[in-house]
Amino acid sequence: MLQYFAYVEDGYPVPSEITQTHRASWKAIAEGTHHWSSEQRLDIARQARAARQQRQELPFNRHYPVSTLSGAALEATRTIAADAAKITRSWTSMQTAELGPSAYIELVSIVVTITAIDAFAEALGRPHEPLPPPSSHIQESTDNTEVTDIGAYVPMQDPWQGPNVSRALSLVGSANALFMSNVAVMYTGKDQDFGEMVWDSPLSRPQVELLAARVSSINECFY
């Protein structure tokens, strides 16, 4: 059986917490939900990967794999992956009206997780990991009933314990867990709460902040 994310075996000194989280993410992305089938979730991942790889091309010059996703799903996936800085409230309203807010959030969680894991591979100088095959397992629905309008484009949990940004995908607990599990391990290399981290990592905090802030600035992300 193919072992995904064999970082150490391939000579990369990646902490085991990151390896295990990336493997768990692949498993979760391949599982269906009541919003998206397994095949659709993998199609979203495939389209997001293709869009991000062509992010420096003008939209009409980009080419994508064949897809059975709806036009709205493709528009949402490709825009978030390659043109996120252009997203507005009205654009998001159109996508959530077409897809439904929970399905939209699940889609976002797949796109941002693929983005982070693919970017990690590129950073290391490693090929993108092959996507997994579809799974027959269906995830339990974890739509959050404790959400409200806090002025965002989508409902979010309020009140919220922890860093504000970690509730962005809180409308669907499993979607939030998929991405935030990666935030926890990729931020320090350890599996610890994003808001409760003990700083004993190789990089100093100013080094981390300089790098993170420059990445955010290039992406023209206000947050």
Add this chain to the structure above:
Amino acid sequence: MLLRESSQAIGEGYNEASVMGGQHQHGVAAGDELVAFGEALTLGSANLVDARDRLKAQIGGAGFVQAAGIAAIFNGLVRTADSTGIPLDDNMRDATEQVRATLGINDFAGARNTLG
């Protein structure tokens, strides 16, 4: 802004203007290499290989892997913020008022909603 407060809390920091590009003294060890690496990865530039090698030479393998994780996850985090329009919480909005104005961050498209 997500991270800025924590540096101040431990009495360390960097020149915030350096995150907007151009020639700035950021005052951080291996700062030039970290910035070049983050830029090359985010933009998908051809000089990523060179940026990676220079960063590794400066900070070693463990630091490099952490830098790879940081740069990668923030490419996901920015998309999460942009696609959900999550507003700044009150404390962060107040604490970053000056730096937002100084750096021109309020002009980013995402500021329309994030500022609330």
